[in-house]
Amino acid sequence: MESFSDLSLSDPDQEASDGEEKPNMEGLGLQIVDIPTENGSHSSSTRQRKRAGGNESNDNLSDDGSELSTQRSARASPGRRKKKLHKLKLKDGSVIVLNPPEELLKRSESKARKHAGLGEVEPALEEYIRCTALCRLVHGDGHWKLAESHTNLAYAYLTLKGLAPQAQYQAEAAKKIMLSGLHASDSSDCKADLLAVLVKMYYVLGRSNTMFNKYPEAEQCLLKAEKVSEERAKLIGSVGSEQEQMAIYIAIAMGKLYANQNKQALGASYYEKAVRLTEKHHGSDSLELIAIYQDLGKLEQSKGRHSNHDKAVEYYLQAHSITVARYSGQSEEVAETAHKLALAYSEQASAEAETTAERYLDESLGIRQVLYGPHHPKTIATQESLCKLLIRTDRQEEAVSLLKTIISSKCVTFGDFSEEVGETYKLYGSILLSQGQLDKAMKYFRKCYSIQSSLYGPSHKKSKATQQTIDMLLQSPALKAKEGQSKAGQLKKRPRFSSTIKTGGTLP
Structure with missing residues (x-):
């Protein structure tokens, strides 16, 4: 893929009316053909109906079975019942589903989203795999909807199970389809859906390459995802919660990429962008801010002797404040942020900071002992952090006493x-x-x-x-003297060697 500078994604109807060229996607390697309808452009009539406050009929839904089309269909007829599966049971006990693949595809897409939302990893992956097979039956090998299905499966592998190789394989399959075919578009909504596939595809490729430490390739993919996301936002009707969330994810991924390369300035700029976007779209007390602030604190601490520990503490303190406000006091989330905040305070190397660190460690330890008991790995980890703090503050006797408890717990665990x-x-x-x-x-x-x-x-x-x-x-x-005495004592205890062998009788 070359530059994005020649990418133009303005409204095709406006351009047609002005007598200008249609948007050219060749800079992306993505070829889109606009298909006008009998009454003019589909996107123009769609916007007119939206301004009039009307709903689209099922006849105007696209045949690709996209999520957007399904949602519009659901709004148009909220009382419509879900179609049942028609099954044929054979004599050998096997069952054949008689529904057409189009219905099965929509059903699997809905089930996959539901399982993923509930955090049910294996069922979600099974449905996403089924979606890919059904999508090939419905749309064929070269359709962009198949690329979308591969991309959704790749995203599920990456985010639900952390499997970078599988995610990269599926994303590369989607890339091959998207950049080697000719894709038809009959509206700006459809064009936005095409670009959404590209955004998610490049995001997955960027994240997976980062996990493989292929930083140049990861940077290239994430920059493409960022650029396409910005172009998609210019299309009418494409700005929504999904678009905003993906922009946040891309900013976080860029921050992690540059942090892994020790490019602290670039990493901090993207993390701060993620903070701004999250506060704008989800509020200043969003749970998503917790991990971002902790990443910013970790990035600041990674600067070595140039680290600003006060700034790092501020980031961890913001994360802990949000956690305390959003979770109950006796929760693992509060214990975790308190533990990290304590470690940040301990890096300041002042008596006041060490006292504050001990207070937060006691808070974390108390919560984890209640939640998990004395022998849980998280309880032991907190005790170890407290023990190291006691050693640093020259409280050796307390540290030794705590170490005896830690050894006993570790032997059990x-x-x-x-x-x-x-x-x-x-x-x-x-x-x-x-x-x-x-x-x-x-x-x-x-x-x-x-x-x-x-x-x-x-x-x-x-x-x-x-x-x-x-x-x-x-x-x-x-x-040395004691070791010598010990060896001499061991030699005295050994029996003297005798070459005479005593037997019970005389030899012949």
């Missing part, structure tokens, strides 16, 4: 010989080492090494690092 338990033994050994308790520190470092060498092998970098710490401790005079 993850098992005695787990990576999590090994890391806690190492942390415990480090605290004891800082207190000068070399014997006890050696004990826990050896426990850590035993677990790591069992899990990864003695040649793994983690095992080697722990072994180096043990070797360093053994160089201290006190431990």
